[in-house]
Amino acid sequence: MxxxxxxxxxxxxxxxxxxxxxxxxxxxxxxxxxxxxxxxxxxxxxxxxxxxxxxxxxxxxxxxxxxxxxxxxxxxxxxxxxxxxxxxxxxxxxIAESAAQMAMMLGHSYGVVTTLDRAVPQIRDRLLTAGLLGRCAAVRGTGLGVLELEADPERTVGAVVRIASEAVERDGAEVICLGCGGMAGLRDRVSAALGGVPVVDGVAxxxxxxxxxxxxxxxxxxxRSFAPPRPKAIGGWPVSARPS
Amino acid sequence: MxxxxxxxxxxxxxxxxxxxxxxxxxxxxxxxxxxxxxxxxxxxxxxxxxxxxxxxxxxxxxxxxxxxxxxxxxxxxxxxxxxxxxxxxxxxxxIAESAAQMAMMLGHSYGVVTTLDRAVPQIRDRLLTAGLLGRCAAVRGTGLGVLELEADPERTVGAVVRIASEAVERDGAEVICLGCGGMAGLRDRVSAALGGVPVVDGVAxxxxxxxxxxxxxxxxxxxRSFAPPRPKAIGGWPVSARPS
Amino acid sequence: MxxxxxxxxxxxxxxxxxxxxxxxxxxxxxxxxxxxxxxxxxxxxxxxxxxxxxxxxxxxxxxxxxxxxxxxxxxxxxxxxxxxxxxxxxxxxxIAESAAQMAMMLGHSYGVVTTLDRAVPQIRDRLLTAGLLGRCAAVRGTGLGVLELEADPERTVGAVVRIASEAVERDGAEVICLGCGGMAGLRDRVSAALGGVPVVDGVAxxxxxxxxxxxxxxxxxxxRSFAPPRPKAIGGWPVSARPS
Amino acid sequence: MxxxxxxxxxxxxxxxxxxxxxxxxxxxxxxxxxxxxxxxxxxxxxxxxxxxxxxxxxxxxxxxxxxxxxxxxxxxxxxxxxxxxxxxxxxxxxIAESAAQMAMMLGHSYGVVTTLDRAVPQIRDRLLTAGLLGRCAAVRGTGLGVLELEADPERTVGAVVRIASEAVERDGAEVICLGCGGMAGLRDRVSAALGGVPVVDGVAxxxxxxxxxxxxxxxxxxxRSFAPPRPKAIGGWPVSARPS
Amino acid sequence: MxxxxxxxxxxxxxxxxxxxxxxxxxxxxxxxxxxxxxxxxxxxxxxxxxxxxxxxxxxxxxxxxxxxxxxxxxxxxxxxxxxxxxxxxxxxxxIAESAAQMAMMLGHSYGVVTTLDRAVPQIRDRLLTAGLLGRCAAVRGTGLGVLELEADPERTVGAVVRIASEAVERDGAEVICLGCGGMAGLRDRVSAALGGVPVVDGVAxxxxxxxxxxxxxxxxxxxRSFAPPRPKAIGGWPVSARPS
Amino acid sequence: MxxxxxxxxxxxxxxxxxxxxxxxxxxxxxxxxxxxxxxxxxxxxxxxxxxxxxxxxxxxxxxxxxxxxxxxxxxxxxxxxxxxxxxxxxxxxxIAESAAQMAMMLGHSYGVVTTLDRAVPQIRDRLLTAGLLGRCAAVRGTGLGVLELEADPERTVGAVVRIASEAVERDGAEVICLGCGGMAGLRDRVSAALGGVPVVDGVAxxxxxxxxxxxxxxxxxxxRSFAPPRPKAIGGWPVSARPS
Missing domain, CATH: 3.40.50.12500 (Rossmann fold)
Structure with a gap:
């Protein structure tokens, strides 16, 4: 496969x-x-x-x-x-839906730790549309941008652990989802720092x-929703096929 | 302005x-x-x-x-x-949110009449995300494609009126939203055929x-949600600026 | 008009x-x-x-x-x-529905700043019934009564700004609605004090x-819901037509 | 008492x-x-x-x-x-909330049979505000006005039974609430006609x-919500104390 | 009876x-x-x-x-x-549903004070399933186990009052439900300590x-939901009829 | 494993x-x-x-x-x-949650086909509690009891296909979940009869x-929710350890 x-x-x-x-x-x-x-x-x-x-x-x-x-x-x-x-x-x-779904297999409710605060409503809306928001205890941002995650891994782990702890202690999250593809490698360190709270990486x-x-x-x-696109004229598409 | x-x-x-x-x-x-x-x-x-x-x-x-x-x-x-x-x-x-919002000013609940049935879940999700689904009595499709709407206006009016009547009589809609930019000119004819049920065009x-x-x-x-994009490299953008 | x-x-x-x-x-x-x-x-x-x-x-x-x-x-x-x-x-x-609807045109979610705390559940219920609560991040009271608003405008502006800031910072509101007809003149001062967060006055x-x-x-x-009242006997009505 | x-x-x-x-x-x-x-x-x-x-x-x-x-x-x-x-x-x-609450003690979900269709959204909104709509399978109107209920009791019983049967069979209601004070005397006849489905009268x-x-x-x-009214001037009140 | x-x-x-x-x-x-x-x-x-x-x-x-x-x-x-x-x-x-229902007769929203924090999601789910969560402002645990409640009644009253106060002041509860059969005798003392906030015991x-x-x-x-069990073989049942 | x-x-x-x-x-x-x-x-x-x-x-x-x-x-x-x-x-x-979750990976909304009608509210409640009801278009019963499923497989397939078709056509389900462990072997035949609508078996x-x-x-x-049981006396447990 x-x-x-x-x-x-x-x-x-x-x-x-x-x-x-x-x-x-x-x-x-x-x-x-x-x-x-x-x-x-x-x-x-x-x-x-x-x-x-x-x-x-x-x-x-x-x-x-x-x-x-x-x-x-x-x-x-x-x-x-x-x-x-x-x-x-x-x-x-x-990966967002998969993380949420796996988290729901592991605990009563889950929290998402993501990058910037501005992403929080967007992630919540996505989970709402997917029908997966009901068991979401919190979506919280670390304040770190996507490309900052890799720049200083120690700082990233520290920030994720701190925010994840808030989700567990204040919001009642029982499982943590890493809310950015760029956090994918942090799972074990975060879980250990949280005392064994399961941590789900969406890519995995x-x-x-x-x-x-x-x-x-x-x-x-x-x-219905995902029937193949109907045949029609799509001008300038695919974009990558154009000379550039 | x-x-x-x-x-x-x-x-x-x-x-x-x-x-x-x-x-x-x-x-x-x-x-x-x-x-x-x-x-x-x-x-x-x-x-x-x-x-x-x-x-x-x-x-x-x-x-x-x-x-x-x-x-x-x-x-x-x-x-x-x-x-x-x-x-x-x-x-x-x-236009979808505007139509729903104006409809909510005019009646207790509203229905949307759109084109193909496959668009129905997409429109419902959009209204859900916008926080406007609560007063939506129904979203129903006519079965007509977007470009078919203009091809035979008589057929289009007939189909819209028939489906709108179902939304009013079966689903309890008190106002009808025309659920496609391509239906924009039909408002008065549909409203007349529906015996005065208000019909909202989203563009208007x-x-x-x-x-x-x-x-x-x-x-x-x-x-927060709509802060300006952060400065960053966006390759190949805008697409329309490329030689093509 | x-x-x-x-x-x-x-x-x-x-x-x-x-x-x-x-x-x-x-x-x-x-x-x-x-x-x-x-x-x-x-x-x-x-x-x-x-x-x-x-x-x-x-x-x-x-x-x-x-x-x-x-x-x-x-x-x-x-x-x-x-x-x-x-x-x-x-x-x-x-004005409550209009304020909420205009706020939803401007941001992802909105907060309402009102007078007494006892009004908070009443306003929330009204927005719930109107189908507009989904995007409401918070309804918060200033503790000032309706007629106190005009008595000391400086105090009123200060209280509204303080409570509105809480709605923005703690609850995630992106737009503020002034939740009392008596706050109608405060819009520009409150918005300026909030650093440009849009402030919606319901009357406007x-x-x-x-x-x-x-x-x-x-x-x-x-x-349906708003059909004209049926003809019937209404005793003592209108009240204002009685000798008093 | x-x-x-x-x-x-x-x-x-x-x-x-x-x-x-x-x-x-x-x-x-x-x-x-x-x-x-x-x-x-x-x-x-x-x-x-x-x-x-x-x-x-x-x-x-x-x-x-x-x-x-x-x-x-x-x-x-x-x-x-x-x-x-x-x-x-x-x-x-x-009586609306009491009927719904008693019905929820008796079955998984309940239906309400009321008078005119125009009352349906109003009753639903009332149950929504009361936090009791979740177990409501249906609110259906008989088409009879309030004062018609007493005019022809046979017709009234027949209409209530017919509509209640629809609520049971189509909507899954397990208990029926009589949705008008004027239906109060019909309980036993309706329940018998429904083959023992419990029928709740809100007054009772x-x-x-x-x-x-x-x-x-x-x-x-x-x-909070139901604190006594604050002392204040209420002009022309009580209305019934005026000479008329 | x-x-x-x-x-x-x-x-x-x-x-x-x-x-x-x-x-x-x-x-x-x-x-x-x-x-x-x-x-x-x-x-x-x-x-x-x-x-x-x-x-x-x-x-x-x-x-x-x-x-x-x-x-x-x-x-x-x-x-x-x-x-x-x-x-x-x-x-x-x-008793959980009865407490919630009686509380809803008395105030706009209610809080539940229970034993261990681990019971909180379970109680919330039960209220959700019962269709009674909408008016629940909070479920909060005291940290006391069921059998600890009786061991030191003074401590129990103190803990219940403290947590109930939080539900009233922070969460907006207007009525308190005692969330454990073992708290049944505390009603009057808790209500007095809360300054007259109604306290509902579920058994009562x-x-x-x-x-x-x-x-x-x-x-x-x-x-439907509660039709009698269908006739069938149930092995080893009732358990209490076995020699033990 | x-x-x-x-x-x-x-x-x-x-x-x-x-x-x-x-x-x-x-x-x-x-x-x-x-x-x-x-x-x-x-x-x-x-x-x-x-x-x-x-x-x-x-x-x-x-x-x-x-x-x-x-x-x-x-x-x-x-x-x-x-x-x-x-x-x-x-x-x-x-298997109920797993079926629903897999179905949500495959389509916008899903339907469940189960045995007796009396199971329908129970399944819906279970999905509600699991936070998975939002994308459920319908739960429908075939009228067949659990042990009847195996008795006449042809009849069972026919009933499941008929009810599943209703879920697809009337309720908008895009994926079908087989709502009983006893239906586990029917997947391919049902999917074929439905013209390729994905059919999910919960065991699988x-x-x-x-x-x-x-x-x-x-x-x-x-x-939290699933912490190990606290040490305590459990009389007569395990039941299967008793002489019987």
Whole structure:
């Protein structure tokens, strides 16, 4: 089984670290391939960048010519997934939903620790739309930008642990979700610092869920919301096919 | 006051009819300018096309060099608005939310009549995210595609009236929202056929609301969700600036 | 266009200040007329007074003999509006709903700053019933009574700013609604003190929305909830017609 | 223990039938006194009449000079209760909430059968505000006006049974609430016709709950929402004290 | 009328104190009988013990051979009630739901003060399932275990008062529910210490509601959720009939 | 990895068919062991039986002396899971939640097809408590009892397909969940008859999710809701250890 993991931003070092987590999380026999869009923002920290990235991700998928059995979209709470579900026949997993779903298997309620405070309403809305907000005790930001996460790992771990502790102690979270693809490598250190509170990384969860769905021979329902796009003229598309 | 009305698809005749409705709906002294993206789908009937359109609309805004006082986004339930709210300093109105809000001023609950059945969950999700679903009695599709609406206006009016009647009689809707920018000219005929049930066109509502917000000297809050995009590298952007 | 603005209490100085805000908020060509009930409480700070006021407001409308094109009801979260919607053919706007709706056009979520703490559940219930609570981050009281607002404007501004800041910083509000008709003149000072957070005054919003609805030729749906009252005996009514 | 039962309309025959049900439902040792407002509508079938009635009911209470231990308000889903809760020190029960609460003791979900279809949204809103809508499977109207209920009892029973059956069979209601004070005498016949589905009459439920609360020495909380009205000038009040 | 009150744990002293409260709360003419399961945990402080208790309670009911007119189940938020509703023809009241329902008759919103923090999500879920969470301002734990409540009554009162005050002042509760059968005797002292905030004991409320339902000739609906168990083989049941 | 699959009833043929599905669904290298309680009902079709089964299942776990890495509980919407989560250190998956979660990965909304109509509210409540009801379009019963499913497989497939079609066409379900452990073998035939609508079997989903959680080194959070039971006297427990 081959799973394509899509980093929604253009920062190759993030693609590499997401790939590493995906590989470390996959079952034996699963091949991970990872890529990023050919254009778009270097990190996604708001709606504007999220929408650009969504189109750039779809553009990447429209021109990707290797086969794969499932897609994992590695933006946490970012738009675009439903478009990929329409475009592709293989299952599409999203790391925000996968993290929340796995957390709900492990505890009564979960908290999300993310980057900037401005991402909090966006993540909550995404979970609301996905029907997964009911068991969310809190979404809290660390104040660190996406690209700052890798710059000083010690500071990042400290900030994530501090905010996660608040989610556990004040908000009643029983499980913590790491709310950014760029936090993927921190799971064990954060969990240890929290005294054994389970910590879920969305990339890991999504890879395992992709294997589960593919393993059972299932894929996206095409009967309504995610039916294939209707045939029509789309000017200037794919963008990546233009001379540039 | 100048209001920019953005048709999210590339079909110029739809831009023209949306402009006509906007002009007919605006107060004296309001200037309407209308445009469409430079690339993207000719109509939007699903998430894939919606996400392409969102980026194409943002691309259009990024390269639009005339001043305007407010933006009306004329896609019903389609993504992209929050990106424009970050990007711009002027207020941004969306026709789905505006239609729902005006309907809630007129009756206890409202119904939406849209194009294809596949759009129904997407519109419901959009209203849910906007916090406007509570008074929505129904979202129902006519089965007509976006570009079919103009092809046979008689059939379109008949279909809209039939589905709207179901929303009123079975679902308890007290006001009907026309759930597609392409239905904008049908308001009076549908309302007459429904025996005086108020019918709200989102373009008209959004234009008036844009005037209201601008008139009171208000604009988008920049304190959290819609703060300006952070400075960062965005490769290959704007798309429309590339040689093509 | 003539808009009737109804102060729900009998304090003429509040009618005057509400009229002033309404006039300052209206478009050119809109005439504002303002009045108050002929009997009832001098201020409304609870359900008992709210219900008396509702009947007194309807009594005022039943005997009001000048024409008007829309009604703005200037009690924040107070009962009575649905009765006026049944009684009248012209549109009826309510300042609590209008403030919330305009706030939702400007930011992801909003907070309401009101007078006494006891009004908080009442306002929340009103927004719940209106289907507008989903995006409400907080309703908070300043502890000042309605008639205290005018007594010491400096203290009032200070209290409103302090409570509004809490709503922004602790609750995540991105827009502030002034939750009492008596706060109508404070908008600019509060917004400046909050560093540019948009501040919405419900009277201003409702006047603009009334213009919008009238301008589009729309009015209250009469098909169900707000059908005209059925013909029947109503003893001792209108109250204001009795010798007193 | 003496319970005051307040018919919200001025039709004395309805007061009499409500008193009869209350007496038949009360425990031994409970005295029922019943009255109606001194002015206002002869029946309540909408918001306008509901608001008039709310003030007329409060007016009646303000001038009622006999002692009582609890108040039962016999309008189904009509406004005014919170005002009485502020005004009085004794507990105040409402027949819509009491019917719903007793129904929830008896089955998983309940349906309400009421008079005109236009009352349906009003009742739903009342249950929503009371926090009791979650287990409501349906609110359905019979199409009969309040004063028609008594005019032809056979027709009334037939209509109630037919609509109640729909609530049971289509909507999954397991208990039926009679949604109008004027239906109070029909309980046994409707239940028998429904094959033993429990049928709750709100007057009966409210009388028993009033006894329960009084028997335990409890009354309305005065710490916030229902604190006594603040001292203030209320012009022309009580209305019933005026010469007329 | 005879009401059976079932303490869900096997601690006879708790049965005795629950019986005492039930007797003190009942109307003249109501006979209280109280019992506990023949096996199972000595106190219930989590789901595991709750599920054991549920079966042990049903086992007790299956072998109980005295007649009774209603059952009061004295576990706060613990499972099992729906099983008893299927098994019995007489009405079944639960102290958590009864406390919440009586609290909703007395104030706008209520708080629950319970034992251990781990019980909080369980109680919230129970109220959610019962459709009674909407008016719940807070569920808070004192940190005291069930059997600790009786060990040091002074400490218990102090802890309950402190936590209840937080629910009133921080969360806006207007009524307090004692969230454990073992707190049943504390009502008056807690209410006095809270300055008159009404305090509801679930055993007392349930006894009164049982009287109410029986008094009106009503019982559990058998049309769907609580139809009698279908005839079938149940091995090793009742457990208490086995030689042990 | 060894997964214990627990059939909640005592019918060995159902254990066998559930084991078969689990084995067919597991990854290579996963060992499935299956068992059933030592006492309790032969099938579960209501709350009474569900609560007996919950205790019998916990009893079985308390005396089960082989090691396992995860538990799959094969009752659809039946109680008991939280007790096992407290009792065990290994992860515990439930087939109702797993089916719903996998369905949400595949489509916008899902429907559940179950056995008797009386199970419908129970399943809905379970999904509500789990925070998974938001995307549930419908729960519908076939009218077939649990043990009838195996008696006439042709009839069963026909009934499931008919009811599933209603969920797709009338309710908008995009994915179907088989709502009973006894339907586990029908997946492919039902999906084919529905024209490719994905059909999720909860046993299969839960086995895969158990592998996923174990594979990532995660287990139940012990910080609050599912902390181990406190040490205490539990009389007559385990039941299966008694001489019988």
């Amino acid at each position: 081959r799973i394509l993991v899509l980093n929604p931003n253009t920062t190759a070092s993030m693609t590499a670290s997401i790939r590493a987590i995906a590989e470390a999380s996959a079952s034996p026999g699963t091949e991970i391939v990872a890529t990023e869009p050919l254009w778009g923002p270097e990190s996604i920290e708001g709606h504007f960048e999220g929408y650009l990235s969504a189109a750039a991700v779809l553009d990447r998928l429209a021109t990707y010519d290797e086969p794969f059995d499932a897609l994992v979209m590695a933006g946490f709470g970012e738009p675009g997934r439903e478009g990929a579900q329409e475009l592709l026949d293989v299952p599409v997993l999203d 969860a999504a890879v395992r869920f992709a294997e589960s769905v593919v393993g059972l021979g299932l894929s996206t329902s095409k009967v | 100048r209001i920019l009305v953005l048709n999210p698809n590339t079909t110029a005749s739809m831009t023209a009819s949306i402009r006509a409705i906007a002009e007919a709906s605006a107060s004296p002294g309001t200037e309407i300018v209308a445009t469409e993206p430079l690339w993207g789908p000719e109509s939007i009937e699903g998430h894939f096309e919606g996400y392409l359109s969102a980026a194409a609309v943002l691309d259009r805004l990024a390269t639009y060099d005339e001043p305007f006082d407010a933006l009306v986004m004329a896609g019903f339930g389609e993504p992209g608005r929050e990106g424009a709210q970050e990007l711009l300093d002027v207020p941004v109105l969306d 509502a959004a234009v008036r609301f844009a005037e209201s917000v601008v008139g009171l000297g208000l604009s988008t809050s920049k304190v | 003539r808009i009737l603005v109804l102060n729900p209490n009998t304090t003429a100085s509040m009618t005057a200040s509400i009229r002033a805000i309404a006039e300052a908020s209206a478009s050119p060509g809109t005439e504002i007329v303002a009045t108050e009930p002929l009997w009832g409480p001098e201020s409304i700070e609870g359900h008992f007074e709210g219900y008396l006021s509702a009947a007194a407001v309807l009594d005022r409308l039943a005997t009001y003999d000048e024409p008007f094109d829309a009604l703005v009801m200037a009690g924040f979260g107070e009962p009575g509006r649905e009765g006026a919607q049944e009684l009248l053919d012209v549109p009826v706007l309510d 919003a409702a006047v603009r929305f009334a213009e919008s609805v009238v301008g589009l030729g729309l009015s209250t749906s009469k098909v | 003496r319970i005051l039962v307040l018919n919200p309309n001025t039709t004395a025959s309805m007061t009499a039938s409500i008193r009869a049900i209350a007496e038949a439902s009360a425990s031994p040792g409970t005295e029922i006194v019943a009255t109606e407002p001194l002015w206002g509508p002869e029946s309540i079938e909408g918001h306008f009449e509901g608001y008039l009635s709310a003030a007329a009911v409060l007016d009646r209470l303000a001038t009622y000079d006999e002692p009582f231990d609890a108040l039962v308000m016999a309008g189904f889903g009509e406004p005014g209760r919170e005002g009485a809760q502020e005004l009085l020190d004794v507990p105040v029960l409402d 439920a409210a009388v028993r709950f009033a006894e329960s609360v009084v028997g335990l020495g409890l009354s309305t909380s005065k710490v | 005879r009401i059976l009150v079932l303490n869900p744990n096997t601690t006879a002293s708790m049965t005795a104190s629950i019986r005492a409260i039930a007797e003190a709360s009942a109307s003249p003419g109501t006979e209280i009988v109280a019992t506990e399961p023949l096996w199972g945990p000595e106190s219930i402080e989590g789901h595991f013990e709750g599920y054991l208790s549920a079966a042990a309670v049903l086992d007790r009911l299956a072998t109980y051979d005295e007649p009774f007119d209603a059952l009061v189940m004295a576990g706060f938020g613990e499972p099992g009630r729906e099983g008893a509703q299927e098994l019995l023809d007489v009405p079944v009241l639960d 409320a349930a006894v009164r509601f049982a009287e109410s339902v029986v008094g009106l000739g009503l019982s559990t609906s058998k049309v | 060894r997964i214990l699959v627990l059939n909640p009833n005592t019918t060995a043929s159902m254990t066998a068919s559930i084991r078969a599905i689990a084995e067919a669904s597991a990854s290579p290298g996963t060992e499935i062991v299956a068992t059933e309680p030592l006492w309790g009902p032969e099938s579960i079709e209501g709350h009474f039986e569900g609560y007996l089964s919950a205790a019998a299942v916990l009893d079985r776990l308390a005396t089960y002396d082989e090691p396992f890495d995860a538990l799959v509980m094969a009752g659809f919407g039946e109680p008991g899971r939280e007790g096992a989560q407290e009792l065990l250190d290994v992860p515990v998956l439930d 989903a839960a086995v895969r999710f158990a592998e996923s959680v174990v594979g990532l080194g995660l287990s139940t959070s012990k910080v």
